[in-house]
Amino acid sequence: MGTKEKILDVSLELFSQKGYGNVYVGQIAEAVGIKAPSLYKHFRSKREIFDAILEEMQRRYQETAAGLQMNGQDAGADGAIFQKVSEEQLVQMGIGLFRYFLHDEYVRKFRKMLTIEQFADKELGALLTRQYVEDPIEYQAQIFEMLIAGGLLKGDDPKIMALEFYSPIYMLLTWCDRDPKKEKEAMGLLESHIKQFNKQYGRKKK
Amino acid sequence: MGTKEKILDVSLELFSQKGYGNVYVGQIAEAVGIKAPSLYKHFRSKREIFDAILEEMQRRYQETAAGLQMNGQDAGADGAIFQKVSEEQLVQMGIGLFRYFLHDEYVRKFRKMLTIEQFADKELGALLTRQYVEDPIEYQAQIFEMLIAGGLLKGDDPKIMALEFYSPIYMLLTWCDRDPKKEKEAMGLLESHIKQFNKQYGRKKK
DNA sequence: GTCTATAAGAAGATAGAC
DNA sequence: GTCTATCTTCTTATAGAC
Numbered sequence: 239m240g241t242k243e244k245i246l247d248v249s250l251e252l253f254s255q256k257g258y259g260n261v262y263v264g265q266i267a268e269a270v271g272i273k274a275p276s277l278y279k280h281f282r283s284k285r286e287i288f289d290a291i292l293e294e295m296q297r298r299y300q301e302t303a304a305g306l307q308m309n310g311q312d313a314g315a316d317g318a319i320f321q322k323v324s325e326e327q328l329v330q331m332g333i334g335l336f337r338y339f340l341h342d343e344y345v346r347k348f349r350k351m352l353t354i355e356q357f358a359d360k361e362l363g364a365l366l367t368r369q370y371v372e373d374p375i376e377y378q379a380q381i382f383e384m385l386i387a388g389g390l391l392k393g394d395d396p397k398i399m400a401l402e403f404y405s406p407i408y409m410l411l412t413w414c415d416r417d418p419k420k421e422k423e424a425m426g427l428l429e430s431h432i433k434q435f436n437k438q439y440g441r442k443k444k
Numbered sequence: 445m446g447t448k449e450k451i452l453d454v455s456l457e458l459f460s461q462k463g464y465g466n467v468y469v470g471q472i473a474e475a476v477g478i479k480a481p482s483l484y485k486h487f488r489s490k491r492e493i494f495d496a497i498l499e500e501m502q503r504r505y506q507e508t509a510a511g512l513q514m515n516g517q518d519a520g521a522d523g524a525i526f527q528k529v530s531e532e533q534l535v536q537m538g539i540g541l542f543r544y545f546l547h548d549e550y551v552r553k554f555r556k557m558l559t560i561e562q563f564a565d566k567e568l569g570a571l572l573t574r575q576y577v578e579d580p581i582e583y584q585a586q587i588f589e590m591l592i593a594g595g596l597l598k599g600d601d602p603k604i605m606a607l608e609f610y611s612p613i614y615m616l617l618t619w620c621d622r623d624p625k626k627e628k629e630a631m632g633l634l635e636s637h638i639k640q641f642n643k644q645y646g647r648k649k650k
Numbered sequence: 651g652t653c654t655a656t657a658a659g660a661a662g663a664t665a666g667a668c
Numbered sequence: 669g670t671c672t673a674t675c676t677t678c679t680t681a682t683a684g685a686c
Contacts, residue, residue: 241669256564259466262661276670278663350563356622357556358462363622371619398636405611413577416562416569430604438644447651468679482652484681 242280244270246294249287254347257354258288292362295348299369306377323390325436332432333425335374336407340414340421350415370408375400391439399439406431448486450476452500455493460556464494465564498568501554505575512583529596531642538638539631541580542613546620546627556621576614581606597645605645612637 239247248269252261263284267274281287339345349370356363378400385391393399410424445453454475458467469490473480487493545551555576562569584606591597599605616630 254563257463257465257560259463260564263663264661272669273671274662275664275672279669282663284662354463354560354563357460357560358466367619367622371615395636395640398633398640401612401615401633401637402608402640405615406607408615409577409607409611413573416573427604427607430601431607434601434604434608469681470679478651479653480679481654481681481683485651488681490680 241270241272245277245280245287246291250291250295250344250347250351253288253291254350254354257351259358291348291351295344296365298344303373323385325433325440328436328440329429329432332403332407332428336411336425336428339407339411346415349411353412353415374404374408378404390441392441393439403432403435447476447478451483451486451493452497456497456501456550456553456557459494459497460553460560463557463560497554497557501550502571504550509579529591531639531646534642534646535635535638538609538613538634542617542631542634545613545617552621559618559621580610580614584610596647598647599645609638609641 245266249261249266252265252269263277264274266284266287267277270277277287281290339349349366352362352366352369356366375397379396382391382393382399382403383396386393386396391399407428410428414421414424451472455467455472458471458475469483470480472490472493473483476483483493487496545555555572558568558572558575562572581603585602588597588599588605588609589602592599592602597605613634616634620627620630
């Protein structure tokens, strides 16, 4: 890893723990293994480091989102993918989303950074809302709408279903961000939640 | 309001917006209407201001919690209170909780401060978890357990019910903290959610 | 209790040698 | 690209007059 990438890496780690204002360029330099003035050969200022992180993480998110929406245009093709929806698949969808958000090192650190900076920087607050409230709910509402249309789930308000499916995921996620030791307990609650969700909205098997 | 109280007041406002490390004593003093050195006649240090806020807000929370748990020991008496549970009452319980968390000026600012400081200060992270995850879920699980025992709701896992009832409240709350203009939309979603919850878990009327 | 003046130190950033 | 030395500004806190 080049020095420039290492600077971004350790800066994200520090920003996600202490927040931008409580991280000093000396700390970044020390974590990288150089002296503070050397940082300025790679970035013009501390703010430029922050901006570079922001840009890179948004790029990655766009990539992931584009990947997830797959055939968003073509509901027919998506329907086919979920042809055989089952409790097990709903559980996998929820647990998978949770695991990805929680375990991907960059996703986790960036979410923590957004959380810390959300009120100081309106743009970051809006980003947090988009990435962790509006996009997931809209995406899941679309999926539920297709599953209902295909007769695989019952229900009449996909958006409320998405709110009810996703909100516990989000809350358990913020819980584990504060205390990673809770992951096992959170996973158990999440599984119970999804099974309950399936019991409520799933079509009877026989 | 005495100067000492005013210092705590404006400090909480500033800390909840920028975070402890990004607030300077000069800003606090300016907001109070005095010069920075005068602050030190009321508090020995900036940290002491922060600690005083923390202590005061925890005192208020204990007070509120004690009030809410009412007859927590005496499930019989609590049962009586909820004798005539209805959709309208569930809605009022959820909306009421939401409104209180969102509109009480001190509660809202303190929550934002905890949110900002949660990763830098483990104690504050634990406090946020207690006040906004564990206590509400435990409290609501107890209520649901009583309502089930009394035949007013159906369901077999009060804790999962509490998770499903409360998580959307929490998510909509964090959403509105970032963007208060969303309150009306959030309130509408919340009401739909609770009605859906009641449809799933409520005993049929006839 | 509030002020002005100021100390003491921290933090971001630059200059210039290597 | 990394270093040491240094500049400038900001920030917390104290001293002492009123």
